[in-house]
Amino acid sequence: DAGVIQSPRHExxxxxxxxxxxxxxxxxxxxxxxxxxxxxxxxxxxxYFNNNVPIDDSGMPEDRFSAKMPNASFSTLKIQPSEPRxxxxxxxxxxxxxxxxxxxxxxxxxxxxxx
Amino acid sequence: AQKVTxxxxxxxVVEKEDVTLDCVYETRDTTYYLFWYKQPPxxxxxxxxxxxxxxxxxxxxxxxxWNFQKSTSSFxxxxTASQVVxxxxxxxxxxxxxxxxxxxxLTFGKGTKLSVIP
Numbered sequence: 343d344a345g346v347i348q349s350p351r352h353e354x355x356x357x358x359x360x361x362x363x364x365x366x367x368x369x370x371x372x373x374x375x376x377x378x379x380x381x382x383x384x385x386x387x388x389x390y391f392n393n394n395v396p397i398d399d400s401g402m403p404e405d406r407f408s409a410k411m412p413n414a415s416f417s418t419l420k421i422q423p424s425e426p427r428x429x430x431x432x433x434x435x436x437x438x439x440x441x442x443x444x445x446x447x448x449x450x451x452x453x454x455x456x457x
Numbered sequence: 458a459q460k461v462t463x464x465x466x467x468x469x470v471v472e473k474e475d476v477t478l479d480c481v482y483e484t485r486d487t488t489y490y491l492f493w494y495k496q497p498p499x500x501x502x503x504x505x506x507x508x509x510x511x512x513x514x515x516x517x518x519x520x521x522x523w524n525f526q527k528s529t530s531s532f533x534x535x536x537t538a539s540q541v542v543x544x545x546x547x548x549x550x551x552x553x554x555x556x557x558x559x560x561x562x563l564t565f566g567k568g569t570k571l572s573v574i575p
Contacts, residue, residue, distance in 0.1 A: 375563075385548065385565040433502065443490050443509065443552065446563075448502040 344368070346449035348434050354455045360422040363452045366415055367436030375446060376409055376419050377433040385433075391417065424456045459484045461551050463566035470539050471574050478534045478569045480549030486510075489553040491525065491532045496568070497545040505547075508532065539573045546570045 347366040355361055367374050376388040389399040394411045402409070406425070411417040421428055431453050435446040460483040470476045482491065493505040506516060508525050516523045520537045536543050546568040 384567045387563055431500065435502075443507070445492060445504040445507050447504065448494075450499075450501045 346434055346436055346447055348432075348449035348452050350452060351450060352453045352455075354457065355424055356457055357425055358423045359456075360420065361424045361428075361454060361456075363419040363432050363434075363454070365417045365419070365434030365449060367417070367434070368447055369415070371436035371438055371447070372414065373437045373439065373444070373446075374411060374417050375435040375437075376417070377435065377448075378430045379433060379451070380430045388419070421454075424454075426456045429454055429456050459486075459489075459551050459553055459564050461549050461564050461566035463547075463549055463569050465569045466567070467570045467572070469572045469574060472541060473538050475535060475537050476539050476571065476573075478536075478547050478549075478571065480532045480534065480566060482530050482532065482549070482551045484530075484551060484553055486553040489551060492550040492552065493523065493532075493534050494548045494550065494565075495545045496548065502548070505534075536571075539571075541573050541575050544571060544573045 346368055349364045353361060372393050374391040377385050378388055379385045386401055388401045389409045390397050391411045394414055406423060407421055409419045419432060431451045433448050433451045435448040437444040437446045462481045464479055468476060489510045491508045495503045495505055506523055513525050513527055522535045524533045532549060548568045549566045550563055552563045
């Protein structure tokens with residue numbers, strides 16, 4: 343059974359460019375999460391979808407970040423324009439139920455470097 | 458606001474030693490969930506255990522055991538007879554509900570890096 347799939351695994355881009363990260367959750371899971379991991383701030387929840395609807399985006403750092411989930415099997419996290427301080431590993435995770443009490447299954451992450 | 462503290466930043470042990478990773482949490486909710494995740498050098502996060510606030514029974518899974526104590530707000534993780542493959546960063550996390558909109562907050566600790574030396 344396939345786990346959470348993320349692409350690309352690595353992304354190097356120049357400041358000012360648009361970056362799109364992609365995620366395919368585990369089939370049957372109805373909650374999806376985007377996280378960012380840095381040495382300084384650790385793991386931060388950016389946004390949480392339930393049944394394709396954004397429930398909580400309070401963790402999204404600023405308007406340069408946006409996330410969509412057009413259907414149950416696909417989500418994107420877009421950064422436009424990107425800045426060096428956006429360099430981090432971005433994880434997508436999915437879970438069953440509302441996500442409150444259920445364990446999350448993480449993808450392998452996308453390592454983003456903005457130069 | 459909820460908070461998770463993993464005071465041990467890094468721990469090194471020799472293979473076959475037992476090791477305990479500490480986790481202390483803060484929450485105002487009476488209903489909450491605690492989790493442990495493992496992040497091996499390959500980078501992905503792997504779920505290890507979930508525990509709800511109403512179940513204080515300790516849990517054992519092979520060489521892994523967890524001690525949940527509400528009185529001290531702690532959820533500690535012990536690895537018995539550690540192995541090199543246990544080398545990873547271990548994260549404790551706390552999840553609680555807020556508002557009626559189904560939104561919730563999941564807070565991770567900073568993690569403890571465990572190195573098991575052969």
